[in-house]
Amino acid sequence: xxxxxxxxxxxxxxxxxxxxxxxxxxxxxxxxxxxxxxxxxxxxxxxxxxxxxxxxxxxxxxxxxxxxxxxxxxxxxxxxxxxxxxxxxxxxxxxxxxxxxxxxxxxxxxxxxxxxxxxxxxxxxxxxxxxxxxxxxxxxxxxxxxxxxxxxxxxxxxxxxxxxxxxxxxxxxxxxxxxxxxxxxxxxxxxxxxxxxxxxxxxxxxxxxxxxxxxxxxxxxxxxxxxxxxxxxxxxxxxxxxxxxxxxxxxxxxxxxxxxxxxxxxxxxxxxxxxxx
Numbered sequence: 001x002x003x004x005x006x007x008x009x010x011x012x013x014x015x016x017x018x019x020x021x022x023x024x025x026x027x028x029x030x031x032x033x034x035x036x037x038x039x040x041x042x043x044x045x046x047x048x049x050x051x052x053x054x055x056x057x058x059x060x061x062x063x064x065x066x067x068x069x070x071x072x073x074x075x076x077x078x079x080x081x082x083x084x085x086x087x088x089x090x091x092x093x094x095x096x097x098x099x100x101x102x103x104x105x106x107x108x109x110x111x112x113x114x115x116x117x118x119x120x121x122x123x124x125x126x127x128x129x130x131x132x133x134x135x136x137x138x139x140x141x142x143x144x145x146x147x148x149x150x151x152x153x154x155x156x157x158x159x160x161x162x163x164x165x166x167x168x169x170x171x172x173x174x175x176x177x178x179x180x181x182x183x184x185x186x187x188x189x190x191x192x193x194x195x196x197x198x199x200x201x202x203x204x205x206x207x208x209x210x211x212x213x214x215x216x217x218x219x220x221x222x223x224x225x226x227x228x229x230x231x232x233x234x235x236x237x238x239x240x241x242x243x244x245x246x247x248x249x250x251x252x253x254x255x256x257x258x259x260x261x262x263x264x265x266x267x268x269x270x271x272x273x274x275x276x277x
Contacts, residue, residue, distance in 0.1 A: 068119035100135025185219030
């Protein structure tokens with residue numbers, strides 16, 4: 001059974017001591033396709049480099065809203081263009097599958113909001129210019145996020161709302177714009193993910209994708225004994241845990257695990273442009 005994890009923060013220091021083993025465990029669990037998001041321009045270069053190392057891994061290039069304070073307009077846009085077009089070193093263009101992680105985060109406000117707005121819009125403009133899909137983040141900023149996305153959506157080939165945690169209003173607006181929806185282990189969290197359960201069946205089968213967002217968001221439906229197995233930190237998520245998210249989602253939407261796995265892999269393959277087999 002194949003799975004695709006469309007968000008693994010593999011550049012995180014949490015994986016510095018066992019990155020090879022993490023990827024190997026993912027493959028052993030059937031998670032054969034991994035997308036490594038970039039969180040800033042330097043990190044994006046690292047994500048792309050890792051995607052060169054590991055078979056079945058791909059990367060995005062972009063600046064997370066937390067890092068928008070370091071975005072300096074035209075110069076950053078130009079560097080992002082070069083990263084996305086793989087003009088640095090000997091990077092393979094087919095490994096850079098989207099622009100992002102870009103968007104708005106007014107929950108933590110690690111960057112000033114005006115900087116976030118500028119950074120997000122500039123990245124959408126880059127994606128539209130070169131015809132790349134966008135990999136987006138939104139938290140507590142929907143009313144500002146949506147008008148910017150609407151402005152560029154017609155010029156973007158595909159759009160993904162990663163780690164969706166919104167409500168019915170947000171979901172319907174994203175679906176109206178033909179966005180794909182990424183679901184993480186947040187949905188497995190009985191403390192804060194319950195509102196997502198009735199929304200899962202409203203996501204069209206051809207627009208749902210699964211992700212761990214590792215090392216964050218350990219699925220609380222998995223046994224604690226598995227979390228800490230082989231010396232792993234019980235608080236660290238990793239891509240080999242994605243089947244627990246898939247199993248939980250499959251149960252909610254009334255599908256077999258195999259069917260959901262097949263559908264979500266095919267969706268990821270179409271969206272990011274890799275071969276599902």
